[in-house]
Amino acid sequence: MVEPGSTFVVMGLLNTDSIAYAAGKMVEEMGGKVIYTVQSERMKRIFFDRSPDLTDEEKAAMDIRYCDVTVESEVRELFENTGPINGVLHSIGFANPKTCLGEQMYTDAVEDIKQAFHISCASLATVSHFALERMEKGGSIVTLSFESQVAFPYYNWMGVNKAALEALVRALAREYGREHVRVNAISAGPLATKAAKSIPHFAHLAKTWRQMSPLPWDVVNDKQEVANAVVFMLGKYSKKITGQTIYVDGGANHVGGVLLRTEKPFKSMPARKKKLAQERLERMRALQKSHQQ
Numbered sequence: 001m002v003e004p005g006s007t008f009v010v011m012g013l014l015n016t017d018s019i020a021y022a023a024g025k026m027v028e029e030m031g032g033k034v035i036y037t038v039q040s041e042r043m044k045r046i047f048f049d050r051s052p053d054l055t056d057e058e059k060a061a062m063d064i065r066y067c068d069v070t071v072e073s074e075v076r077e078l079f080e081n082t083g084p085i086n087g088v089l090h091s092i093g094f095a096n097p098k099t100c101l102g103e104q105m106y107t108d109a110v111e112d113i114k115q116a117f118h119i120s121c122a123s124l125a126t127v128s129h130f131a132l133e134r135m136e137k138g139g140s141i142v143t144l145s146f147e148s149q150v151a152f153p154y155y156n157w158m159g160v161n162k163a164a165l166e167a168l169v170r171a172l173a174r175e176y177g178r179e180h181v182r183v184n185a186i187s188a189g190p191l192a193t194k195a196a197k198s199i200p201h202f203a204h205l206a207k208t209w210r211q212m213s214p215l216p217w218d219v220v221n222d223k224q225e226v227a228n229a230v231v232f233m234l235g236k237y238s239k240k241i242t243g244q245t246i247y248v249d250g251g252a253n254h255v256g257g258v259l260l261r262t263e264k265p266f267k268s269m270p271a272r273k274k275k276l277a278q279e280r281l282e283r284m285r286a287l288q289k290s291h292q293q
């Protein structure tokens with residue numbers, strides 16, 4: 001959990017559905033200060049226009065700055081003006097869905113592949129480099145990944161970038177450890193955000209999660225669980241964790257394939273728990289009976 005009075009730069013705000021927004025709110029709830037970033041001035045206007053759920057006071061209270069992570073001077077300028085910080089959330093990704101996410105990996109749109117890599121992976125190194133100067137007493141850098149050890153349909157070049165991002169996290173953790181700066185990734189399951197909606201057949205991915213995840217996975221509400229994990233990784237209770245990819249995905253990546261009908265999470269816990277307890281009791285009684293005979 002983050003300490004009251006600590007300051008974090010939370011990058012990747014698009015609307016109130018963004019993972020960055022959920023994580024920033026958690027930091028604020030714990031008494032931390034948040035400097036949000038959007039990609040451009042236009043994006044700030046879009047954020048305000050598309051957030052009717054926020055009051056004018058809430059909007060005015062947010063410290064929102066601009067930073068296109070592919071423009072080094074903007075990243076430098078951002079961190080020149082933050083003052084001392086305790087950490088950064090890099091919650092940024094983009095791949096042109098028309099060329100980089102589709103039925104086949106092959107595309108001749110090499111510039112799109114480069115752009116996706118620059119935004120979704122390499123930018124973490126740029127951000128970390130300039131943020132380091134501001135973390136005089138050490139700190140924590142967290143990025144967002146998606147299961148990259150196996151291939152999912154249509155996720156194509158984004159999957160490649162997430163694998164590269166996790167490798168970059170390990171390399172940065174190695175480099176920055178001596179300055180007491182930790183670098184980690186959180187691998188989240190599918191969540192309904194603007195970035196996710198641009199993935200063709202996102203609904204299929206969400207359905208796959210329901211079939212694989214031993215814990216129930218909700219593409220809307222579990223954003224909060226991901227935000228909780230982000231706050232844990234930013235704060236002092238994760239001080240010996242670095243270079244890692246922490247899975248906050250309901251366990252989907254650690255089980256082999258689709259769950260059996262009998263393994264699926266209960267829809268209603270108390271009723272099903274009672275039934276399960278009853279079944280266990282009956283099995284025990286049957287066992288005892290067979291021993292007595």
Ligand SMILES: NC(=O)c1ccc[n+]([C@@H]2O[C@H](COP(=O)([O-])OP(=O)(O)OC[C@H]3O[C@@H](n4cnc5c(N)ncnc54)[C@H](O)[C@@H]3O)[C@@H](O)[C@H]2O)c1
Binds near residue numbers: 018091119191
């Ligand atoms: N939503 C999911 O299912 C899911 C699951 C696992 C990981 N993630 C990852 O979480 C991160 C955040 O995505 P999200 O789901 O909150 O969606 P989102 O669309 O709300 O956030 C993506 C952000 O990236 C920003 N961005 C894109 N190009 C940029 C650039 N050049 N400079 C600065 N910012 C730029 C966008 O403006 C946006 O704010 C991404 O890395 C995404 O891959 C998402």
